[in-house]
Amino acid sequence: RVSSDGKPPKFQPPPKPVIIDRKTQKEEMRFLSPEFIPPRGRTTPLKYYIERKDMIQRRKVFNIPEFYVGDVLAVTTANPYASDKSSRFVGICIQRGGKGLGATFVLRNVIEDQGVEICYELYSPRIQAIEVLKLEKRLDENLMYLRDALPEYSTFDVNMKPVPRMDHEEVPVNKVQVRMKPKPWSKRWERPKYNIKGIKFELPEHKMQAAQKWSQPWLEFDMLREYDTSKIEEKIRKELSEELEK
Amino acid sequence: MMPIWTKSGEKHAVTLLKVQDCHVLRYVSKEESGEKTAKLLVGGKNVSPFSKPESAHEIFKEAGVPRKQKVTTFNVTDDAIIKPGSTPLYAAHFRPGQFVDVTAKTIGKGFQGVMKRWGFKGQPASHGQTKTHRRPGAISTNQAAKVYRGKKMPGQMGNIYRTSFGLKVWRINTKHDIIYVNGSVPGHTNCLVKVRDSKLPTYKDCNKNPPFPTFFADGDEELPEDLFDEEIFQFTDPSVTFT
Numbered sequence: 001r002v003s004s005d006g007k008p009p010k011f012q013p014p015p016k017p018v019i020i021d022r023k024t025q026k027e028e029m030r031f032l033s034p035e036f037i038p039p040r041g042r043t044t045p046l047k048y049y050i051e052r053k054d055m056i057q058r059r060k061v062f063n064i065p066e067f068y069v070g071d072v073l074a075v076t077t078a079n080p081y082a083s084d085k086s087s088r089f090v091g092i093c094i095q096r097g098g099k100g101l102g103a104t105f106v107l108r109n110v111i112e113d114q115g116v117e118i119c120y121e122l123y124s125p126r127i128q129a130i131e132v133l134k135l136e137k138r139l140d141e142n143l144m145y146l147r148d149a150l151p152e153y154s155t156f157d158v159n160m161k162p163v164p165r166m167d168h169e170e171v172p173v174n175k176v177q178v179r180m181k182p183k184p185w186s187k188r189w190e191r192p193k194y195n196i197k198g199i200k201f202e203l204p205e206h207k208m209q210a211a212q213k214w215s216q217p218w219l220e221f222d223m224l225r226e227y228d229t230s231k232i233e234e235k236i237r238k239e240l241s242e243e244l245e246k
Numbered sequence: 247m248m249p250i251w252t253k254s255g256e257k258h259a260v261t262l263l264k265v266q267d268c269h270v271l272r273y274v275s276k277e278e279s280g281e282k283t284a285k286l287l288v289g290g291k292n293v294s295p296f297s298k299p300e301s302a303h304e305i306f307k308e309a310g311v312p313r314k315q316k317v318t319t320f321n322v323t324d325d326a327i328i329k330p331g332s333t334p335l336y337a338a339h340f341r342p343g344q345f346v347d348v349t350a351k352t353i354g355k356g357f358q359g360v361m362k363r364w365g366f367k368g369q370p371a372s373h374g375q376t377k378t379h380r381r382p383g384a385i386s387t388n389q390a391a392k393v394y395r396g397k398k399m400p401g402q403m404g405n406i407y408r409t410s411f412g413l414k415v416w417r418i419n420t421k422h423d424i425i426y427v428n429g430s431v432p433g434h435t436n437c438l439v440k441v442r443d444s445k446l447p448t449y450k451d452c453n454k455n456p457p458f459p460t461f462f463a464d465g466d467e468e469l470p471e472d473l474f475d476e477e478i479f480q481f482t483d484p485s486v487t488f489t
Contacts, residue, residue, distance in 0.1 A: 041435075042435060042436065043436075046264070050419065050424065078255065078485065085487065102248070125483075125485050125486040128485045
């Protein structure tokens with residue numbers, strides 16, 4: 001192009017490349033284990049601070065990996081009655097409960113046609129190793145309905161190899177719709193109180209609509225039930241990152 | 247309440263008690279009180295002085311200490327007397343491995359019926375019962391011709407002082423003045439609680455060299471931030487393995 005003067009146009013340096021460092025970005029949205037978030041109540045914050053110090057202390061010595069409900073874990077615990085003095089259990093995590101040091105998670109597996117569920121305490125000193133064999137999320141936070149689902153959805157190979165995954169990828173969500181055994185179930189999972197999205201209900205239409213009778217549509221608008229944890233989570237994340245780097 | 251693990255991997259539940267601004271307010275000698283032992287009046291937890299009249303502040307002014315929410319008496323032998331006023335009492339007064347009695351007012355449940363208060367079985371819900379499902383039934387026999395004193399009947403339940411005896415002290419945090427006591431303790435969360443050395447005969451000789459008469463912060467002893475019992479699993483150690 002020719003400018004108005006007739007001289008060649010002034011040299012425009014190329015635009016500087018904007019480096020989006022994916023690693024630092026991902027660290028800001030890091031996973032915070034749910035047992036760190038204190039429940040809503042009238043206990044003094046000092047108690048949660050002291051409990052958190054103990055939890056951080058344990059995490060420095062023993063690595064508790066990031067895991068979600070719906071992924072497959074292998075846990076080795078110390079067992080005084082076993083010949084090896086340790087026992088290994090592989091299973092899918094169906095529930096994470098408890099806050100603070102008493103946090104627990106339940107692993108389910110079907111071994112020789114018998115469903116087995118074991119509830120482990122995250123901070124118990126008898127746990128020697130926790131490995132995540134397959135990291136993935138499911139559509140629900142609580143997979144207790146696997147008890148009434150066909151056994152193929154709860155069977156996992158005891159000698160399963162860990163599925164390799166890149167550190168920076170997002171956690172995949174497994175949108176499988178689980179098929180159930182015929183009714184009666186341990187709980188009426190079709191009712192809206194459980195709000196389950198991961199079951200393929202093969203019930204007739206009139207039964208599904210009859211279940212909606214127990215819906216409470218006002219619950220999501222109830223302001224007294226709101227518990228905004230974003231600021232608390234920020235503080236705890238900061239505290240955790242400072243302590244774990246020491 | 248919190249879980250605590252021993253070195254063999256067993257879990258125990260533990261209650262956290264915080265020692266908040268405890269000061270000795272007054273010393274009452276044996277002759278003054280007319281009892282077998284001397285008494286020390288101790289106050290805990292500072293509170294605003296504006297909600298009580300000036301006459302109630304006399305004890306606190308003598309000791310030179312802000313107004314306390316609760317004042318209790320401890321029966322004390324002559325060699326364990328502490329000068330009132332200047333010395334605060336700390337959690338380090340107790341040591342891990344000691345046994346302790348904890349007294350507090352239980353959670354108040356108000357006027358309660360006989361089934362909740364005393365655990366009576368009541369009557370069946372159906373099969374012809376007329377207006378009688380949670381009543382006490384018979385209160386005495388024919389021969390007695392009276393109702394005995396202390397008969398269990400409906401009335402005020404809770405909000406009275408009760409003690410849990412023989413609780414083991416697992417851990418002491420000297421920085422925040424917290425005592426970790428085994429098991430549960432009467433009272434609601436954040437209520438005021440009185441902690442004494444255990445009077446049970448099994449634990450008479452369990453205190454080996456406790457800080458006597460109490461732990462003085464300005465003394466030469468420098469305690470670490472956390473004092474643990476020998477059997478506690480500390481989180482700085484690696485996981486438990488059996489051999």
